[in-house]
Amino acid sequence: AQSVTQLGSHVSVSEGALVLLRCNYSSSVPPYLFWYVQYPNQGLQLLLKYTSAATLVKGINGFEAEFKKSETSFHLTKPSAHMSDAAEYFCAVTLSGNTPLVFGKGTRLSVIA
Amino acid sequence: SQTIHQWPATLVQPVGSPLSLECTVEGTSNPNLYWYRQAAGRGLQLLFYSVGIGQISSEVPQNLSASRPQDRQFILSSKKLLLSDSGFYLCAWRGQAYYNEQFFGPGTRLTVL
Numbered sequence: 001a002q003s004v005t006q007l008g009s010h011v012s013v014s015e016g017a018l019v020l021l022r023c024n025y026s027s028s029v030p031p032y033l034f035w036y037v038q039y040p041n042q043g044l045q046l047l048l049k050y051t052s053a054a055t056l057v058k059g060i061n062g063f064e065a066e067f068k069k070s071e072t073s074f075h076l077t078k079p080s081a082h083m084s085d086a087a088e089y090f091c092a093v094t095l096s097g098n099t100p101l102v103f104g105k106g107t108r109l110s111v112i113a
Numbered sequence: 114s115q116t117i118h119q120w121p122a123t124l125v126q127p128v129g130s131p132l133s134l135e136c137t138v139e140g141t142s143n144p145n146l147y148w149y150r151q152a153a154g155r156g157l158q159l160l161f162y163s164v165g166i167g168q169i170s171s172e173v174p175q176n177l178s179a180s181r182p183q184d185r186q187f188i189l190s191s192k193k194l195l196l197s198d199s200g201f202y203l204c205a206w207r208g209q210a211y212y213n214e215q216f217f218g219p220g221t222r223l224t225v226l
Contacts, residue, residue: 032212043203043217051212090157094212098164100147101207101215105156 002027002093006104014112019063019078021107023091026072032094033074034101035065039087047089050074061085086111115140119204119218126225132177132191134221136204139185144206146187147215148179151201163187164209199225 007022025031032051036044048059055067065076076089088108092101116139126132138144148160159172161179169179176195180188187204204218 034214036217041201041220041222043219044205044215045217046214049212049214092215098145098209100145100159100162100205103157 002029002031002095002102004033004091004093004102004104006089006091006107008107009105010108010110012110012112013081015083016080019076019081019085019109021076021089021091021109023065023074023076023104024072025074025091025093027093033065033067034092034094035059035063035074035076036090036092036103037061037087038090038106044090047076081109081111083111083113085109115206115216117204117206117216117218119202119221121221122219123222124224126194126223128196128225129193132189132194132198132223134189134202134204134223136187136189136218137185138206141185141206141208143184143209145209146181147205147207148187148189149203149205151203153200157203160189194225196225199223 003026005024034049035047037047038044047063048057050057050067058064063078065074067074088106090106091104118137145164147162150158162170163181166181177191202221205215207213207215
């Protein structure tokens, strides 16, 4: 069965530092993977998605993620953190067309000035 | 383009009162629809999903129920609210292809007193 594990429920970085949020997946079929961001009191917004076209996926707000099959990982990165990046980030994997995405438990990113 | 609406945005209800939250989707047909809840500091909890009119799958047995009276309308209800029903309720939709992402509404903040 498909599942995702997000390592670290809370990550804190300094403004301008590299952001690295970790996601590992488990899937019995080639996965489709997603990263979402949630700002306080808002719904989730899609950052990027992997659908097998390219292993390095670029998303909105300067984020990107690299699909590594050998490591079963799909980590989210951003070269330089901004204060506005402070939010909750969720990794997700698809199971099938009719079932909901399977979400990780989320990682809260704090950015320190 | 597709949009998803939820209302109300915030709601304060006494224990034992009924609940009705509404979600509507525009710009697509035959979407899969989902209700999630986020308790304070917790991740996403899938409550219900629907792949068609009148078809509801319950993920968590509790005093909540869901209905889908029209193709693009999804309603979350309760006859008697509990304190533990407080949280942030999110509606989402997804196209039925395997690679599709989910799109989330803005959410409803429910406080049960």
